[in-house]
Amino acid sequence: MSDVERNIPGEDLPLAGVRVLEFCHTVMGPTCGLMLADMGAEVIKVEPAPQGDRTRVLSGFVAGAFSYYNRNKKSIGLNLKTEEGRGILYRLVKDADVVAENYGPGTAERLGMGYETLSKINPRLIFCALKGFLPGPYEHRAALDEVAQFMTGLAYMTGPPGQPLRAASSVIDMLGGIFGAMGMGALRQRETTGRGKKITSALFESSAFLVGQYMAGQAVSGLEPLPLPVRRRGWAIYETFDAKDGKKVFLGLTSNNHWNTFCDVFGRPDLKADTRYDTNEKRLDAYDFLRPLVQSVVIEYTVAEIIDLLAPKGIPIGPVGKPSDMFEDPHMNAGGGLLETMMTTGQKAKLPALPFSIDGKRLGLRLDPPKLGEHTHEVMARIGLSKDEVDQLIEREILR
Template structure:
């Protein structure tokens, strides 16, 4: 069994939905012990699908331990502050107001543990909107993504919550950098990752591009993506209704495609260069649609492979994990939770899957952690009786049966 780089490190997560749980998911995969501190009602994602956990909870919370605490009680706060004394890192994405109300700001926890690295994933970092609230779609709307993604002309959010996940990944990078610092200052141990600032950084290529075009052309204009700039680059439907995404980036790609599919346009010298193909975009697009649309999926892929063209099928979610590449050893972790079985993609880069914990039931590790913190049986019983903490019960967060 390999030695994970964060083995022996304790991370406290107070997270809900995606951003903070995604960050601690990565830290857990790197070997950290992650204690998921939840309210007695549990993380919101425990009860989003028929009264039970959503895919978000299953995918990003396996390998963690659950400690259920009521932080609105004095005894609950006592438990949490004793836990903070033992931790290396705290990561959360609670609202700024909730953080202050519960007494778990960076200043509060520094009194318990001066060495603690404190990471707050929030709507905005420093600036006029510092205490404002932002969610994934707010970040998309405020940083140009939503304006570029319209459905029937209406600005719309992307499907997946990529800004939440990017923010979680950025949090991990900052935490790891601080852990590598032999003598971080108090300021360096306090990390803020804003969803808005995450969105700005993700959009930096496009923001720089529109400035470039404005100065060159005297008007704002987007730098077109590949699908809009290069004819033949995009998704095309086969005769039997499946979709193939073609990677036609260069003149050589176009030559291989047009010849490999025996397109009449292969002999048109005017289309040999990208500039002319752009000028005749509609003609080229129609030609590629006809060529792919006249073939079955199997026939099209055979011709594309023979021609050396880069392509892939556009897969619906229910078929993604059927792909041989996805099933290759080291890619998927098999989990059992709530009587159901799941294949969950593993954090990439390792190539080996070591045994780990399934997603925790709410409060599953409460007593174990209390004992580690020095609470004896009597103290644990009192905490439970006062509802300052809770333990797992079989009735917690189960899926309603299908009718």
């Protein structure tokens, strides 16, 4: 099946016809815009003129952030620190459906583009503010993904005792952006009320939502949760094992059916019939005996061999991989799960699509991540500016 056949046409996407002005940088805000863009909205990324979004030149572990979080968007450069730049913004807002921003506390208001200002220009506007904290004692603090992880105990739960460790992905930035995009349900409400809303999503509360599972566990058990490397076990066999080829495989036997199937596959009717192991709770008590036993079975097979044996039987199992493995993963490549995307360096790379399908089709790539100001002339023409006028504003660094 070709990419065209396995991806939803742009005009059939859920948010086709919705126009978004995105004033965002780094990960949280662009993730929100990415969700909306992939689902069909016209997302116009408004970058500061003349320099553009600094995310374009980040290095280190976020070096590819701009290319990953900004596909299917258009770009204009606009200097909001000038009166003329703000005037252009106000003209753009008149026919926008959504404004999304992830400035620091109070910055949008200082730039003259807070919700109170813009909603007077366009009462139907949905305003999505992506912040560090929701209203409360912390709301005026600056925040980062890692700040939220450390404050809420997520880092405490991730690392070994005494060594709190952030999650290995910008998971809070991304989740905050996703929750912001979920707030676009306000578009549906607007059909009834005729008025927009202000939606606020925040890093701290997103991280608190994740650790809520441990809070609930403590409330039920009365036991404070331990960091994951030394956690209390929920299942007897739920970890990695060494395979014959020197690689590791994760195996989870989380039900009685899994245990019985494992015993059947490897010819151990004695273990299956042994009442000392016939429930998960009993297997937990026998962990010190069962774990080496399972390891002695797994070590006789390569990773591929044991997956071929157990996966068709409904047992959760998978190789211990690296992110680079995903480039050529057969499953990711088979169903439109990877989108060949232009990187800021000029080469193309296959990057993950949003992880859901609609009627069996994935959300595809319609636009590569934009060059700075790539769509400035197109967007300015909508508000009546001629090419010469736009060129003059570019020369004066009002536009880019």
